[in-house]
Amino acid sequence: MSEGTLYDKVWDRHTVTRLPTGQDQLFVGLHLVHEVTSPQAFGMLKERDQEVAFPERTHATVDHIVPTGNRDRPYRDEAAEDMMAELEANVRGSGIDFSDPDSGNQGIVHVIGPEQGLTQPGMTIVCGDSHTSTHGAFGALAFGIGTSQIRDVLATGCVAMEKQNVRKIEVTGELGEGVTAKDVILTIIGELGTDGGVGYVYEYAGEAVEKLGMEGRMSICNMSIEGGARAGYVNPDETTYEWLKETDAFEDDPEEFERLKPYWESIRTDDDAEYDDVVTIDGSAIEPTVTWGTTPGQTAGITEPIPDPEDLPPEDRDTARRAQKHMRVEPGDTMEGYEIDVAFLGSCTNARLKDLREAAAFVEGREVADGVRAMVVPGSQRVERAAEAEGLDEIFTEAGFDWREPGCSMCLGMNDDQLEGDEASASSSNRNFVGRQGSKDGRTVLMSPIMVAAAAVTGEVTDVRELEEVATV
Amino acid sequence: MSAPEFSAGEAPAEKVTEVSGTGIPVRGNDIDTDQIIPARFMKVVTFDGLGQFAFFDQRFDDADNEKDHPFNEERYQGANVLVVNANFGCGSSREHAPQALMRWGIDAVVGESFAEIFAGNCLALGVPTVTADQESIEALQDYVEANPDADVDIDVAEETITYGDTVIDAEVHDAQRKALVEGVWDTTALMGANAGAVRETARSLPYVPEEHISEDEA
Numbered sequence: 001m002s003e004g005t006l007y008d009k010v011w012d013r014h015t016v017t018r019l020p021t022g023q024d025q026l027f028v029g030l031h032l033v034h035e036v037t038s039p040q041a042f043g044m045l046k047e048r049d050q051e052v053a054f055p056e057r058t059h060a061t062v063d064h065i066v067p068t069g070n071r072d073r074p075y076r077d078e079a080a081e082d083m084m085a086e087l088e089a090n091v092r093g094s095g096i097d098f099s100d101p102d103s104g105n106q107g108i109v110h111v112i113g114p115e116q117g118l119t120q121p122g123m124t125i126v127c128g129d130s131h132t133s134t135h136g137a138f139g140a141l142a143f144g145i146g147t148s149q150i151r152d153v154l155a156t157g158c159v160a161m162e163k164q165n166v167r168k169i170e171v172t173g174e175l176g177e178g179v180t181a182k183d184v185i186l187t188i189i190g191e192l193g194t195d196g197g198v199g200y201v202y203e204y205a206g207e208a209v210e211k212l213g214m215e216g217r218m219s220i221c222n223m224s225i226e227g228g229a230r231a232g233y234v235n236p237d238e239t240t241y242e243w244l245k246e247t248d249a250f251e252d253d254p255e256e257f258e259r260l261k262p263y264w265e266s267i268r269t270d271d272d273a274e275y276d277d278v279v280t281i282d283g284s285a286i287e288p289t290v291t292w293g294t295t296p297g298q299t300a301g302i303t304e305p306i307p308d309p310e311d312l313p314p315e316d317r318d319t320a321r322r323a324q325k326h327m328r329v330e331p332g333d334t335m336e337g338y339e340i341d342v343a344f345l346g347s348c349t350n351a352r353l354k355d356l357r358e359a360a361a362f363v364e365g366r367e368v369a370d371g372v373r374a375m376v377v378p379g380s381q382r383v384e385r386a387a388e389a390e391g392l393d394e395i396f397t398e399a400g401f402d403w404r405e406p407g408c409s410m411c412l413g414m415n416d417d418q419l420e421g422d423e424a425s426a427s428s429s430n431r432n433f434v435g436r437q438g439s440k441d442g443r444t445v446l447m448s449p450i451m452v453a454a455a456a457v458t459g460e461v462t463d464v465r466e467l468e469e470v471a472t473v
Numbered sequence: 474m475s476a477p478e479f480s481a482g483e484a485p486a487e488k489v490t491e492v493s494g495t496g497i498p499v500r501g502n503d504i505d506t507d508q509i510i511p512a513r514f515m516k517v518v519t520f521d522g523l524g525q526f527a528f529f530d531q532r533f534d535d536a537d538n539e540k541d542h543p544f545n546e547e548r549y550q551g552a553n554v555l556v557v558n559a560n561f562g563c564g565s566s567r568e569h570a571p572q573a574l575m576r577w578g579i580d581a582v583v584g585e586s587f588a589e590i591f592a593g594n595c596l597a598l599g600v601p602t603v604t605a606d607q608e609s610i611e612a613l614q615d616y617v618e619a620n621p622d623a624d625v626d627i628d629v630a631e632e633t634i635t636y637g638d639t640v641i642d643a644e645v646h647d648a649q650r651k652a653l654v655e656g657v658w659d660t661t662a663l664m665g666a667n668a669g670a671v672r673e674t675a676r677s678l679p680y681v682p683e684e685h686i687s688e689d690e691a
Contacts (some may be wrong), residue, residue: 013677016667021651022648029678037568048661077516082518083517129566147520149660151661152664158664158671160660160664195563198586228560228563315607412565433505435508440530
C-alpha cells in the first residue's frame with residue numbers, strides 16, 4: 001500500500017473509525033448536492049425521521065435539468081420543474097446553502113465549488129456525481145457517490161469507503177502548441193483504458209501538470225472516472241493558492257488563508273512517498289487528441305490512424321467493432337475531416353472562463369460553418385458574467401454560436417439541448433457513450449475547447465494547429 | 474422501506490448469504506450506466522417504476538418497437554441473476570442504474586468485472602456483484618441461454634456459483650461479502666451509531682469551524 005501520499009494523509013485525517021465490514025468511516029468535509037441524485041436520498045432520510053447532520057458543510061445547486069434558454073418559472077418542462085421544486089424544498093427545509101439561478105451563483109456543481117472557494121485542499125468532498133473527481137485538482141480527496149451514500153452523508157456526515165491504491169501518473173516535458181489538459185487526459189485514458197484505474201486513485205504530477213493552471217488541472221481530474229479511477233488529484237502548490245486567494249472564502253479574509261495554509265502544505269505528498277504504481281507519459285509527444293469511438297478510452301491523436309479492432313487486445317475488439325460501426329469510421333483513417341452537425345462547448349470538464357477565452361481566440365472573425373449548430377454553455381453564472389464583461393459572448397454570437405445559460409446541457413441531454421437523430425457532435429464534454437447526448441443514434445467526438453472551436457468553423461474535425469489563432473483575447 | 478431498528482452490535486440490514494434463481498445474460502464489455510438507464514428517465518424524484526426503463530434504448534427503437542435484447546425475451550422474464558462481462562456499469566454514479574435492474578427483478582449480478590461506483594451502489598441495495606474469470610462467465614452465459622429455466626445458485630459466503638454440475642470459484646469483494654453476509658450493508662445505521670466520534674474527527678480538522686458541528690445526536 002501507498003505511504004506518505006496526499007491520499008494517505010487526507011484519508012487518515014478524516015477516518016472516524018473502522019467499520020465491521022472492514023471499510024473506514026470517513027468524515028466528509030464538503031457535500032455538494034444537485035437535483036438529480038439527491039431527491040431520493042432526502043426521501044429516505046424523511047422515512048427514517050432523520051435530519052441533515054452537517055447542513056453548513058453541504059451546498060446545493062441546480063445543473064442537470066435546468067433549461068439553458070428560457071428559465072422563467074415554472075419551467076416549461078414539467079418534470080424539470082418538479083425536480084427543481086423538490087430540491088428547493090429539501091435544501092431550504094434543511095438549512096443548506098443553495099446557489100440557485102436567482103443568486104447569480106448557479107452553475108455546474110463542479111464549476112461553482114472551486115469558484116466560490118468551497119473546494120479547498122485537504123478536504124474530503126463528495127457529490128452524487130461521478131465527476132466529483134474534478135475537485136481533486138485542489139489537492140482534495142473528492143469522489144462521486146450513489147444516492148444511498150448521499151443518504152449516509154446527509155444523515156451522518158460520513159461515507160463508508162475502502163482505501164484504494166495510488167497510482168502516480170507523471171506527465172513529463174512541455175505540452176506542444178495547440179495541446180491542452182483535455183488532450184492529456186484523453187491520452188492517459190487511451191493508454192490505461194477505461195477500467196485501468198479501477199481500484200486506484202490517480203495522483204497527477206510531472207512538469208506538464210505542474211505548469212497547468214487550475215482550469216487545466218480540473219479538466220484532467222474531472223475525467224479520472226472515465227479511466228475507472230474514482231478520484232484523482234494534484235498536490236496543492238502556489239498555483240492552487242493563487243486561485244484560492246481570489247475566492248469568496250479568502251478574498252476578504254487573508255488571515256484565514258494564512259491559518260489554513262500550513263494544513264494544506266502538510267497534506268502534500270512527501271518526497272519519499274511510496275506508490276502502488278507509477279506511470280510516466282511523455283507530455284511533449286501528445287497531439288491534439290479526439291475520440292473515434294463510444295468510450296472515452298477510444299482515442300487517437302489527430303494525425304494518428306483509427307486502430308483496426310483486430311490489432312487491439314482481444315477484450316477490446318468487440319467494443320471497438322461496435323463503436324466503429326456506430327460512429328461510421330474506418331480503421332486506418334484519421335478523425336481529421338469527420339463531418340460534424342453540432343459543436344458543443346460546455347460541461348464540467350471544459351466550461352470555465354479560460355476554456356471560453358481560448359476557444360474565442362479561434363472563433364473571432366470567423367463564422368460557424370454552414371449547417372452546423374454551435375452552442376456555448378458557460379459553466380456557471382459567474383463564468384457567464386465574466387465572459388460577457390470581456391465581450392466573449394459577442395465574439396461567439398457574431399460567429400454564429402448560440403450563447404446560453406449555465407448548466408450541464410448537451411453533455412447528457414437531460415434538458416432540451418440534445419442531439420437529434422444521427423447528428424455528429426464535436427463536444428468539449430466527457431462522455432461519448434451511445435445515447436449520451438440525448439439521441440441513441442447520435443455520434444459524439446470528444447475534444448478540447450479549441451478543437452471544438454476549430455470544428456465549429458470548418459464543419460469537420462480539424463487539427464487546430466493548422467488554424468491560425470486570429471484574436472488576441 | 475421502513476426505518477430499520479438498530480442499536481450498537483445489532484445487524485442493521487437483512488443478511489444476504491445466497492441468491493438463487495434463473496439467469497439472464499447481457500453480453501458485451503464496457504456497458505455503461507447511460508445504456509443501463511438513459512438520462513432522460515432520471516427526471517424523477519423517486520426510484521419507483523424505473524424497472525421498465527432498464528436498457529430502454531437497447532430494447533426499443535424510435536417507434537417503441539421491441540428490438541432483440543435479453544430483457545425483452547419471454548424466456549428470461551422472472552430471471553433474477555444477471556450475467557455480464559467486463560467493466561459493467563462504467564460511467565456515471567447514478568444509483569438509478571442498479572435501482573432499475575433491481576426493480577426489473579435482478580437480485581444479483583455476476584460478471585468479469587464491475588466499475589467501482591456501480592458495485593458500491595449495488596451493495597447499498599443489498600445486491601451482490603460477483604466476479605469470475607472470463608471463461609467461466611462466458612460458459613455461464615452459454616448455459617443460461619441454453620437453460621433459461623435452470624437455477625443458478627450464488628453462495629455469497631462461500632464465493633461460489635453453482636449451475637448444473639458445475640461449480641465456479643467466484644469472488645465477492647471482502648468488504649462487500651462481510652457486509653452482505655453479516656447484514657451490515659445499511660451504512661447509514663452503521664455509521665450513525667458513531668456520532669460522537671464523528672464530531673471528534675470534525676473538530677480535529679482545521680477547516681471545520683466549531684459552529685458547523687452540532688451537539689445534537691445525528
